[in-house]
Amino acid sequence: MAEQREMKAPWHSGKMLCVAIFFIAAVITLVAISVVQNKPIQQKYKYGIVLDAGSSHTALYIYEWPAEKENNTGMVRQRHYCPVKGKGISSYAHNSSGAGLSLMHCIEEAKRKIDPAKHKETPVYLGATAGMRLLMEQDPKSAEKVLSSVKDTLSKTPFDFQGARIITGQQEGAFGWITVNYLGENFGKAAGTMGALDLGGASTQITFVSNQPIESPDNSMDFRLYGSDYQVYTHSFLCYGKDQVLKLALEKQLQSGETLLQDPCFHQGYSQDKQFKDVFDTPCVKTINKDDSKENFTHNGTGDFAQCQSSIQKVFNFSQCTSSRCSFNGVYQPPVVGTFGAFSAYYFVMNFLNLTGQSLEDTKRNLADYCKTPWNEIKQRYGERVKEKYLSEYCFSGTYILTLLENGYNFTEDTWRDITFIDKIEGSSAGWTLGYMLNLTNMIPAEAPDTPLMTHGGFVILILFLSIFLLVLLFLGHRFLGRPSCSSPKDIV
Ligand SMILES: O=P(O)(O)OP(=O)(O)OP(=O)(O)OC[C@H]1O[C@@H](n2cnc3c(O)ncnc32)[C@H](O)[C@@H]1O
Numbered sequence: 052m053a054e055q056r057e058m059k060a061p062w063h064s065g066k067m068l069c070v071a072i073f074f075i076a077a078v079i080t081l082v083a084i085s086v087v088q089n090k091p092i093q094q095k096y097k098y099g100i101v102l103d104a105g106s107s108h109t110a111l112y113i114y115e116w117p118a119e120k121e122n123n124t125g126m127v128r129q130r131h132y133c134p135v136k137g138k139g140i141s142s143y144a145h146n147s148s149g150a151g152l153s154l155m156h157c158i159e160e161a162k163r164k165i166d167p168a169k170h171k172e173t174p175v176y177l178g179a180t181a182g183m184r185l186l187m188e189q190d191p192k193s194a195e196k197v198l199s200s201v202k203d204t205l206s207k208t209p210f211d212f213q214g215a216r217i218i219t220g221q222q223e224g225a226f227g228w229i230t231v232n233y234l235g236e237n238f239g240k241a242a243g244t245m246g247a248l249d250l251g252g253a254s255t256q257i258t259f260v261s262n263q264p265i266e267s268p269d270n271s272m273d274f275r276l277y278g279s280d281y282q283v284y285t286h287s288f289l290c291y292g293k294d295q296v297l298k299l300a301l302e303k304q305l306q307s308g309e310t311l312l313q314d315p316c317f318h319q320g321y322s323q324d325k326q327f328k329d330v331f332d333t334p335c336v337k338t339i340n341k342d343d344s345k346e347n348f349t350h351n352g353t354g355d356f357a358q359c360q361s362s363i364q365k366v367f368n369f370s371q372c373t374s375s376r377c378s379f380n381g382v383y384q385p386p387v388v389g390t391f392g393a394f395s396a397y398y399f400v401m402n403f404l405n406l407t408g409q410s411l412e413d414t415k416r417n418l419a420d421y422c423k424t425p426w427n428e429i430k431q432r433y434g435e436r437v438k439e440k441y442l443s444e445y446c447f448s449g450t451y452i453l454t455l456l457e458n459g460y461n462f463t464e465d466t467w468r469d470i471t472f473i474d475k476i477e478g479s480s481a482g483w484t485l486g487y488m489l490n491l492t493n494m495i496p497a498e499a500p501d502t503p504l505m506t507h508g509g510f511v512i513l514i515l516f517l518s519i520f521l522l523v524l525l526f527l528g529h530r531f532l533g534r535p536s537c538s539s540p541k542d543i544v
């Protein structure tokens with residue numbers, strides 16, 4: 052017995068040491084595997100640049116996303132925004148080289164914002180919208196020259212230039228819809244998608260998933276995104292952006308050949324001399340100035356919301372419709388359904404007027420009060436912080452937005468509550484640019500990406516659990532079998 056006891060002590064401590072070493076080695080190995088396999092030590096980011104060459108101005112957006120997760124919904128975020136100084140590229144029709152030059156400041160900013168090691172692999176796209184569509188209609192040679200100028204500038208940057216083109220109204224609407232639903236992480240979810248309302252300077256888009264079959268193929272787009280099928284209704288109204296509609300409304304009031312215009316959409320006390328050519332010199336205005344002996348007219352305000360609304364209604368044609376139902380100008384539109392995000396000028400204007408989140412009735416009452424306010428008072432209240440041109444036009448723009456939504460698209464007191472005026476979602480601007488880039492970089496899969504079997508945290512817990520289980524197993528083995536598992540044969544005598 053004494054001999055046996057003497058033999059057991061060294062074997063016992065040797066075995067315990069052996070078990071401990073085995074356990075520690077197992078934990079280290081498994082945790083190392085978990086770190087290497089389940090989570091990269093350093094997140095690698097990728098970047099993409101889109102220039103939105105709008106009718107009123109150009110803006111550069113930088114997007115970034117973690118390289119390993121580029122197919123997951125909601126991973127791409129806006130990293131930087133740079134507004135180009137001056138007007139949109141279509142304003143360079145008579146000085147085309149200026150169009151490319153105007154982008155340089157934002158390109159330099161992008162070079163500083165993106166790691167130089169990533170410049171070569173960063174795609175850059177330019178998409179032009181309604182301003183260039185109109186210029187292409189009016190003066191195609193100048194439009195081509197402007198496009199060449201921006202292509203020339205962008206191809207000389209260190210980035211991977213992928214093209215500068217005029218996008219269609221359908222694309223503009225559809226990519227805006229993709230952007231808001233990608234950022235809202237609505238794809239592949241049972242709750243459904245959000246419609247998109249974009250109001251620019253020269254065109255406006257409405258895009259949503261209808262609950263009825265779409266009667267007109269021109270207004271229908273099919274997508275399969277993240278494992279779900281979507282049939283989207285979309286329409287872009289060229290000339291119904293807020294700058295062009297202002298011209299249409301002035302044209303209607305100037306038709307009598309008057310040189311004094313009493314405009315209910317501008318504040319009482321507002322008075323400016325304006326040139327006829329600023330109203331008539333656009334392909335959106337089909338009539339010509341009948342009396343070209345006069346260059347100027349005086350634009351006075353009378354500040355009357357109800358009269359302003361009737362004057363704006365005249366720019367819509369509600370009488371002809373060859374489909375079962377129309378919005379305006381004979382364009383087919385199914386009834387609006389679901390929630391809507393309204394961005395760009397919808398947001399700028401309604402946010403300034405403090406008219407977001409109110410009922411349709413309250414919105415109208417408050418806008419009527421605003422329009423009634425004399426111009427002097429408006430200037431005193433806001434003149435310091437808002438550009439005078441924008442300030443003078445908010446009554447007109449707000450009334451146009453209400454008329455377009457209520458009389459144009461047929462939103463009612465009820466469905467008005469489904470509209471949210473939005474600027475950004477999770478820090479990224481609502482607009483077509485993100486959806487455009489996601490599409491061109493193939494970052495929206497048709498099927499839902501495979502979900503990882505387990506989260507990183509879950510994996511580490513599993514490893515720890517397995518380690519403890521191993522330890523218990525070894526302990527029980529020692530206790531009941533009484534055999535050392537890693538001693539040398541010499542020890543077991
Ligand atoms: O889509 P298109 O029609 O090509 O035009 P855009 O892209 O240039 O149009 P934006 O959405 O940038 O702007 C829409 C309009 O809102 C105007 N705008 C921009 N900022 C504004 C602000 O703070 N307040 C009022 N209006 C503003 C701008 O001049 C345009 O007339």
Ligand SMILES: [Ca+2]
Pocket residue numbers: 105106180250251252395
């Ligand atoms: Ca736009």
